[in-house]
Structures are given as structure tokens and as C-alpha cells.
Amino acid sequence: MTGELSPIDRAKFVAAKQAAGFVEDGMKVGLGTGSTAAWLVRCLAERMEEEGIRFRGVPTSTRTADLARELGIEVISLDEAKWLDLTIDGADEFDKDLNLIKGGGGALLQEKIVATASDQMVVIADAAKEVQTLGNFPLPIEVIPFGWQTSQSLVEETLVSMDVMGRKSTLRMNGAKPFVTDEGNHILDLHLGRIGNARQLALVLNQIPGVVENGLFIDICDRVVIGFADGKVETRDINAGTVTTDQMLFEESDNLFKDLGD
Numbered sequence: 125m126t127g128e129l130s131p132i133d134r135a136k137f138v139a140a141k142q143a144a145g146f147v148e149d150g151m152k153v154g155l156g157t158g159s160t161a162a163w164l165v166r167c168l169a170e171r172m173e174e175e176g177i178r179f180r181g182v183p184t185s186t187r188t189a190d191l192a193r194e195l196g197i198e199v200i201s202l203d204e205a206k207w208l209d210l211t212i213d214g215a216d217e218f219d220k221d222l223n224l225i226k227g228g229g230g231a232l233l234q235e236k237i238v239a240t241a242s243d244q245m246v247v248i249a250d251a252a253k254e255v256q257t258l259g260n261f262p263l264p265i266e267v268i269p270f271g272w273q274t275s276q277s278l279v280e281e282t283l284v285s286m287d288v289m290g291r292k293s294t295l296r297m298n299g300a301k302p303f304v305t306d307e308g309n310h311i312l313d314l315h316l317g318r319i320g321n322a323r324q325l326a327l328v329l330n331q332i333p334g335v336v337e338n339g340l341f342i343d344i345c346d347r348v349v350i351g352f353a354d355g356k357v358e359t360r361d362i363n364a365g366t367v368t369t370d371q372m373l374f375e376e377s378d379n380l381f382k383d384l385g386d
């Protein structure tokens with residue numbers, strides 16, 4: 125895999141590489157799911173090899189667990205870890221308060237459990253994920269298979285009273301069959317357009333019987349590392365309120381990418 129990176133992959137890669145630098149020797153680290161998180165896992169494996177750092181990872185999906193093991197990262201369960209120093213994960217959308225929509229990869233349940241059990245959650249994302257108001261990306265909610273259509277109707281009824289634009293929901297498919305999460309559940313994608321009160325919606329959705337979890341991450345993320353295609357990386361920290369920009373020369377990253385892929 126030594127070909128040219130697409131601009132979006134460059135952006136994801138530099139964000140992941142920057143955040144991989146936050147991991148310190150001996151840490152217990154939550155490992156997110158998705159294409160950006162996969163870059164992170166590769167960058168961490170590279171740090172293990174080049175710098176000799178050691179850490180234990182709690183993956184948020186079987187996909188991430190498989191990749192981490194393949195690259196020699198020690199994988200432990202959340203129950204073994206009990207509490208994590210740091211979780212680094214991707215996101216589908218983030219706003220100025222670092223609230224998120226997650227679950228585009230269908231791993232939102234484990235992702236939320238792991239992120240919530242961490243001292244810090246860092247999101248890595250390309251700049252296109254930043255929005256003024258959450259909701260353009262369809263909001264995933266995880267529902268149990270039993271009576272999922274009834275849960276869907278209840279969800280749509282609930283949306284009528286909420287500050288959202290759209291109400292339509294669709295069952296996520298995997299080819300001809302419903303998508304099944306690592307926990308054996310289904311995903312409903314809510315096409316809302318704009319979520320006025322994300323905090324309230326997150327609470328209300330979880331009250332509906334059959335809904336296991338929703339993809340709104342409110343007050344969970346501490347820091348977002350935003351990657352740009354030219355190699356620039358911007359870090360926003362919710363507590364410190366700081367914005368720092370680093371220029372990561374892409375030529376360097378490009379070589380690292382090639383090394384990783386070889």
C-alpha cells in the first residue's frame with residue numbers, strides 16, 4: 125500500500141499521528157473504530173516499534189481488536205482495565221462545544237462505554253467533520269432486534285416533539301440483511317438535518333424501550349485534533365479553551381504512511 129494518499133486520508137492520517145503522541149508508556153488506552161482510528165492504531169504500533177513504548181489497548185469493536193492484535197498491541201477488555209487514561213476515536217460530526225455524532229461505523233455503544241470510562245477522550249477528525257449544528261450526518265441509534273419496528277415508531281413519534289428538522293429513520297443494512305452490531309443489535313439512522321437541543325435529544329432517545337444507546341456524545345470529548353490535507357493539525361481543548369496549530373510536514377507523514385503500509 126504505497127500509493128498516493130487521498131486528501132481526506134492525509135487529513136485523517138496527520139490527526140491520528142498527532143494524537144498517537146499523547147499516549148505515554150504504561151497507559152491504558154481506548155482504541156476507537158473507523159478509518160481514522162485505524163490510522164491511529166497503525167501509528168501507535170509504529171511508536172511501539174520505533175520508540176519502544178508499551179501500553180495496553182481496549183478496542184471499541186472486533187474490527188479494531190483484530191487490527192490491534194495483528195500489529196502486536198496488547199489488547200485487554202474494559203473489565204480488565206476498569207478505567208482508562210485516554211481514549212482516542214474518530215467522529216462523524218463535532219461542534220464548537222466538542223459534542224459529537226458518532227456511530228457511522230456502527231460501534232457507538234462500545235465507543236460510548238469506553239470513552240466514558242476514560243480520564244480523557246480525544247477525537248481525531250478531518251476538517252470536514254466540523255459543523256455549526258449537529259444533525260446533518262444521520263444520527264445512529266442502536267436498537268435491540270426484538271420489536272425494532274415498534275421502537276422505530278416510538279422514536280419517530282418522539283422526534284415530533286423535539287427541536288429537529290427531520291423525522292425519518294432508516295434501518296441500516298448490510299447488503300440484503302440488517303446490519304448487526306458487535307452486541308447483536310440493529311442500527312436505526314435518524315435523518316434529522318439539524319438538532320437544536322442535542323443534550324435533550326440524547327436523554328430522551330435513551331428512554332425509549334428497545335433503544336440501547338444513541339450516537340450523540342455530549343460532554344464526553346475533551347479534545348479534538350483536526351487534520352488538514354496539507355499536513356496542518358489543529359488541536360482544540362475544551363478545558364483549556366486553547367487552539368494550537370502545528371505544521372506537520374506531509375512529506376514526513378507520507379514516508380511514514382509508506383513505511384506502515386509496506
Ligand SMILES: O=C(CO)[C@H](O)[C@H](O)COP(=O)(O)O
Nearest residue numbers: 158159160214227228229231
Ligand atoms: O463512530 C465511528 C464508528 O462507529 C467512527 O469513529 C466514525 O464513523 C468516523 O469514522 P471515520 O474515521 O471512518 O470517518
